[in-house]
Amino acid sequence: MRIPPYYQRPSWQRFFSGMVIGGMISWCIFLYIFGVWQEENAKLIRKQENDIAELKNDIKIWQEDYEELNNRNLGKITIQKINIKIINWEKYKLDEFSVFETEEDVRNDIKMVLAKDLETVAKSKDLIKKIIENKPIKIYDKRYKLKVREMVIFTTLTVELEIQFAE
Incomplete structure (x- = not known):
């Protein structure tokens, strides 16, 4: 090929x-x-x-x-809410509106702790306790005083109060 x-x-x-x-x-x-x-x-x-x-x-x-x-x-968590609870108001035969007003008065007295960090509030818990206990409350022409039974400090400040006759 x-x-x-x-x-x-x-x-x-x-x-x-x-x-x-x-x-x-x-x-x-x-x-x-x-x-x-x-x-x-x-x-x-x-x-x-x-x-x-x-x-x-x-x-x-x-x-x-x-x-x-x-x-x-x-380290700087702040107080965002305040809860106030009066636990023995039935003993003195108080109505719920009076108890509510008293709780609001206490809340207004200590609302300076809102937006404060927990450390500051924890250091001033004795001051808060004295503010609450030293203020006399007048309900139906009777004088009462409040006693702090329990205080829990976290983002919500929870305070349980007992009401007593003022002497």
């Missing part, structure tokens, strides 16, 4: 040389386009890696600040 003698015909020589030159030109164009595309992607990947590193660093800084603020705020 023998190869046909195309090398002797100039039209076939031009066709094959055109194919070779076209292949080389297209290969150069492909390498150029692929190189530019790869370079752009490599730049994008480097930029994204830098952004990720910066964001991780920012997250770490924010988390440290958040933990520090949480630790500071745990």
